[in-house]
Amino acid sequence: MQLRKTRASFSSRTTMADVARDVGVSAITVSRALRTPETVSEALRTRIAEACDRLGYVPSRVASALASARSMTISVLIPSLSNIVFIDVIVGIKETLDRLGYQMLMGITGYDDPGAEERLLRRHLEFAPDGILLTGADQSEAVRALLKSFAVPSVHMMDDCAWPECWWVGFSNFDAGAAAGRHLLANGRRRVAIVAAQLDPRSVRRCDGCRAALVEAGCYDPALDLRLPQPSSIALGAEVTAGLVARNPECDGVFFCNDDLAHGALFWCGQQGIAVPQRLAMIGFHDLSASAWTPTPLTTVETPRARIGRDAALLLTRRIADPAMPPQHIDHGFQLIRRASA
Amino acid sequence: MQLRKTRASFSSRTTMADVARDVGVSAITVSRALRTPETVSEALRTRIAEACDRLGYVPSRVASALASARSMTISVLIPSLSNIVFIDVIVGIKETLDRLGYQMLMGITGYDDPGAEERLLRRHLEFAPDGILLTGADQSEAVRALLKSFAVPSVHMMDDCAWPECWWVGFSNFDAGAAAGRHLLANGRRRVAIVAAQLDPRSVRRCDGCRAALVEAGCYDPALDLRLPQPSSIALGAEVTAGLVARNPECDGVFFCNDDLAHGALFWCGQQGIAVPQRLAMIGFHDLSASAWTPTPLTTVETPRARIGRDAALLLTRRIADPAMPPQHIDHGFQLIRRASA
């Protein structure tokens, strides 16, 4: 008889072997009763279920993951939590993953550090996720190499991607920006400013789209094309609008790359008595819930964020289940929401 | 020679054994070089680090978790993602956990189903988290029993708790509500309404606090004490204020159990030309970023959400490291933010 100390275990929890012993079968039968009930006779299945209940058995996904090479976790990499846009995406993702029994591991890349996504990915790979959801399709070479060498299925969210091998669920930020620009033009605006903050690739692409629309109409003015590196906020929107009106009094319309900035602009115009849209029309991006409630309700581009999250997660789990599946792309589009501001 | 198929493994990744073979040492030495570098000679340590790099070795936390009974994950149970308040808490939690190398597993309990938290906890226990962060201290008996039987350390967030064994980081919702009530009274208001939506225990407690303040001042009127089961939103705030003004024209002040409702009320008053605070004073709760930007800036109670998340996570990891530690409570308080609305 050894006197060797028993080694640490997860709080000496009830194991599958305990349940098996209790019922008088082998562990694999318990395993099957839980995972593939149809392969176990009904009588046994009932006795096993009863024993699990009675003993308070909670299966260990850690052991299961090691044995089956399926961790039942999905890593989700997003740039920020402070941006409600990504929260909506997460809500959609969780809806799908909860239903399918996956857990979500979340990683925040930030906007500034170009190497952050790779470091984060490496950290997440330690947890052996069954798949990865990425924001945008502008990943670095290092990130793509890691994904490939670890053979982790991935799906990109919130933008489109020209590369046919890329799995993505999103919409064209370029087209959405262009639609916003054309709407301002259709409103008779000729001196249109473009305001972008937090220069992530998707904001840049929608500004590109808006710019293209202005160029096409022959009224693009680089002096009205503002790029701010700071994080987007209501306060920044107010500040930048004040500067814009002071320096470019002829400006008669603004495309803001997101709604927060537009909210700040609207509040500031309200305080200053600047008539929106008569004097200055404006259009935002994403249609946040407050956009229907600003002093002048905000015309904006609605993006189906929760649907994108939901479908990206669904697509990813399908890809995990069938590695031979050909690449899929889902374009969920966008919708111009016409309110009073433009 | 067996022809048995090799079993599934995590995409045939490089293992610790591969690194050990490459360097010409045993696996345990590699393990030590990574986890407790000071126990391995410097020469070996360098060669091991070099081999890890060259082979692209990423340690498997799944195997590590099984062997060491430490999963390096923390489960966080919150009621909702749509409520920005909890996002702020999550931001704080992630700040701490990222620094300490933990991963976060997130569970959403919702507001309605009383059994949801227990089911969710059970699901999370399958992943063998090293600790659990819970919202509030009103858990069901079943939840407390599960936590006890699995011996998972936990810390409660966002409220205080009278029970001395309970570890918590938060503030007194009751006191915060009372402070809001007293502020309205100090503004000379005598016909004060209390409006609560999404009746979670913390909202209820802050309304209790406000009510106590009104009772103490001898001006509590049950007809002005509104409890709405619906989810809180800007639209609901507008709607309920319209009803309140119509039915109770004498009402001169309102305590809203959160800022969203107050925003809706302010927008509605702006549209209707109702003077805030002259005709109707109002005070919100949580100090969301938009509260400084409403038509009339909102007086509200600031809650240190990110700090609570950060410190709750820190406390939890300390409790994990030292199971003998006595229960800790951190009261981060709250702060009345005086703006124009009251």
Next chain:
DNA sequence: CGCCCCTTTGTTAGCGCTAACATCGCGCGT
């Protein structure tokens, strides 16, 4: 009646790592 196939259960051997104990060699004090 024997054969085959299908359903149901079991045996064996890991998945990749780490706890616990074992061992080895070196410097030091006496």
Next chain:
DNA sequence: ACGCGCGATGTTAGCGCTAACAAAGGGGCG
């Protein structure tokens, strides 16, 4: 010269589960 302590490395076993193969029993069919 000897033993002791200590730092550095190794051996063994096992965490709790599941893949792969094995086997037993029953039923259908020529």
